[in-house]
Amino acid sequence: MAETRTYNQRRRSGQNPPPEEKRRVRRRYALWEQLDLSLILNLLIIMGFGLLMVYSASSYSALRMFNDQSHFFMRQLLWDIVGLGLGLVVVFIPYVIYKKFALVIYLISLASIFLVIPFGSESHGASRWVVIPGTKMQFQPSEIVKIAIILFVAFMINRLGEAVNTFQGMAYVFVPTIPAMAFIFGLTSHLSSALIVLGITIMMLFISSRDYKFFLGVLILLGLIAAGVCAYVASSDLTGGNYRFGRIVAWLYPELSTDEAAHQILNSLYAIGNGGFWGKGLGQSVQKISALPEPHNDFIFAIICEELGAFGAIVLVLLYVLLLFQMYRIARRTRDRFGFLLVVGVMAHIAIQVVLHIAVNTNSMPNTGVSLPFVSYGGSSAVLLIVEMGLVLSVQRQNVISESDYETK
């Protein structure tokens, strides 16, 4: 009887198989065992939901601008498929090799920012896209920088080892981040991307260092500065002020400001109010028609709130929480420090964007364009975020493989 049962059957019944059989069977992990299927399922649900909402939110403007109501939807579908293809490739590439290429990728990403100077496509007063010459395709270099920073900061922290706990070590970690931020903000005026890059770096550093006090101090300091700016703006003459302060004015007093940013925020709030708890129903948004610019992008959460209500929005937030928790589980399980840092970086990236996007949409912070991961319209963002998820799955796959290797020794 015992001979006819498989290794797994015996394991389940608590029997310890003989060592030689153990070695033979454990090497063979089915593909589905190497991948975190629940994570993939969750990701696909969020992406499907995103496609649905992109279609719903963009169909009117698509019809008006391109005479084709599925214009944005079809492009997003295409980029999602491209992203899934690339992500699948990344899953099967051992992530260790990125240690070798981290610097190169980082430098390439920095260089790509400079492409906006000759090949930039201007929109809303800033060149954020690079048009690939000879094609109609364009991409957002800041999205590439985000993944490059995750790779390079992970590489640096891993390299620094215990030195990351020293002040000097911490300073080193910011060496790649500062120029990335400077170029993004300086060349593309994309403040939110610069802040996201900074946020990713700080979060990776926080988790990999022993220190709490320093980060708490930094947090308090940043809070004080923010409060100071707000107090200054609130007390100063509202008619003056530059572009950034204008946004803060728009945040604090959206009803008073004539700024375009305030107009967006107000209409976002109107959309949320209009949706109520249960929403107007899918496709029934009114604000997407003309009140909210690019409703399928930086304000898609408001449209979700309007159409599906607070209920739909909370369901979506719970899906993100589940996604974060799934990545948290993978990170905990990862022994390798570089792999761990990669997962943390991706987690930080997604979490920060989700929080910022919802915060902007609910006017919890000044208006700055942040897309909602896997939901907002945008090819570069969609492809690179899925590739990042491929990285996470790649780490998970290595975990499974290395655990088996480890145990067979």
Next chain:
Amino acid sequence: MARFDRRNDNTEDSGESRSRRAFKPQAPLRRVRNTKLLVALVVLLVALLGLVVRLVYIIQVHGAEYQKMVLINQAYDTTVIPFRRGDIVDSKGSILASSERVYNMVVDPSVILTYEDHRYYEPTMRELGNCFPELDMQAIRNYISANPNSKYYIPENGRRLTYSQIAAFKAVQSENDFVRGIYFEEEYRRVYPNGSLASSILGFTTGSNSVGGMYGLEGFYEDVLVGTDGREYGYQNEESSLERTVKDAIDGYTLHTTIDAYVQAVVEKYLKEFNDTYKNNHHTGNGAENLGCVIMDIDSGEILAMAQYPDYDPSDYKNTDPLLGTRLIEAVQNERGYTEYKKTDTYITQEVLDGLDSSQLNVNFASLWKNFCVSNTYEPGSVAKPFTVAAALEDGSITGNEVFTCNGFLEVGDHKIKCHNYIAGGDGAVSVQDSVAWSCNVALMKIGQAMGREEFCKFQQIFNFGLKTNIDLAGEARTASLVYDSKTMLPTDLATNTFGQNFDVTMIQMITGFCSLINGGYYYEPHLVNKITNSSGAVIENIEPRLIKQTVSESTSERIREYCRAVVMPEGGDRRTGKTARPAGYAIGGKTGTAQTLPRGNGEYVVSFMGYAPADDPQIAIYVVVDRPNVKEQDDAKYATRIVRNILTEVLPYLNIYMTEPLSDAELAELAEKQLDNTLQFGGSDHKVAEEEDTPQETITDGDIIDPTGEKSRIYPIWMTYPIDPATGYRVSPDGQFFDAYTGELIGGDNSSLDDTVPGNDNLIEGQTDETGVR
């Protein structure tokens, strides 16, 4: 999956312990990193929770307010589907007032400038300039460059375009994809296809999209004629499957009036003819201050025609031409601080008009626009005599067999009240019939004295003098304060009231009361609308004749018919006053009136004739008032009777009323001249009779009266102008209605004419106007 979990736990535990052995320095760092990862996760979850709380807070606290803002914004973004104001049609279904669809051009710069290269801009501007040469393209370009984010701009000259005007551009728009950002908003424009016909009945509309009815039926039935605007939420693109809720407009209801456009046109023709004859005759100005005529169905209170001169074109009601020749009215501040409107002695000429400011102009317009027949009050004069006689008969004060003696005057109190033939020494012996037929004031005063003021005033009330008749027209006057009651009445008041002086009435009060005297005592509420239908033709309301009360008994009514007949017909003797009112071929009854105006002795009179026809079977009542004719000697009722005669000569045959009287050669010639020979089919005997001594021409005594003959425009009923459809044998109107070829009876439903949803239908209506020549 269970296996994974268990293995995780195993490896985690064993991993910790082993790693602590194998990589001792790193082990604490790993534990720290997992803890800190959890801390970071918790921080993120708290942040997300905070945002969810914020979301719920927004909905809970500001939800209602924001929802309202969305609705406000939505209203801005949506298209209004205008309702169509209901039509007004005459009793035969001919359109008197209609609404025509027009288009307002809307320029949407935000669409035109959609792309950075402005690829739609030049093509759109070029095609706009080509298709609409009257547009100021530079102004549009300036607006677009100044307001690139605007979504709504109606350029000058871009309003109220007809479909034919925009058709060319629409064709270009559907062919050329680069012509964008121009769309057309629909609106309705009120049209009165017959020009000034029935203007005093119809009134006009002042607002855009034909709301804001003023005066006449438009004012009175405003709430019936207006509908409810519809709304299209969101999209302009009709092919869009995403089209949002469309709430259709509810069109206004159609009024089916009792007016007969043909009768109305005949009446207006002769009022105008009178004016043309006497214009600038004695002094500059119109032929009379006011001319009014009402024709009423005697057994139902339905108004067949109601006209006045001067009239106006309701499509162009601010045109000052109709004011020319009227007396200038001035607003005067009286000593108590109230504004009074006083007629001056000036007659309006173009020079006077140029000197008026807009408020002075509006005062005069208000007088022009109001309906003389229901809004103006005046002393009726002798047309009140049948009422006095009827009242006396009814209460038994007289039997009808009395004979009065007229010496030309009667002393009442300290006053010596004269009869009309005071100079000749009076009428002598006057029977009750003669008192009406000859219009003897003395006899009437004696009848009044026999009644006493209590009874007289009671009957004034029974005849509804002073009170509104509740006719369905805006602006009816109430003259209760101008009528005596028994407490305030003095003997002289009673005396003058018996022959219609010293109290004020409106035309509609008089003719409504008169109908009841003639028809057996039945007082019907006068009305103009007998049916209200919705836009698809379904009947919303049928308005039946409304019997209010019985004023006199049938026997009294019979006596009054007899007396009134004597006013016109030969049995009244040579001294009868109304013989000139008799139309060729018919016997009619009636009463003339020549009323002095205030101040007495100014030589100004309101002359009138109130009659019924035919005499043996009364069907219609007619009342014509000539307010101060433009002649030297105004006190001659013939100014009114001749109008009555002319009108009835054409109207009675048209109403299929058979002729009962023999025709003289002169009358035959007159009918031939009026192209009314065919009316003989309605029963006129064609055998020649001897010339009566009192042919109309001979009775005209005033030397300054020009015989109103000459070329007259021929007026046919509207249906007679329609071509006969060979297939059905019916006459077919341009809007597709069928009429009986010989009687003009409308065949089948008339709904098709009311449905004006087909763009360009307005042309048909205009064409109809031209063909009929009814203006």
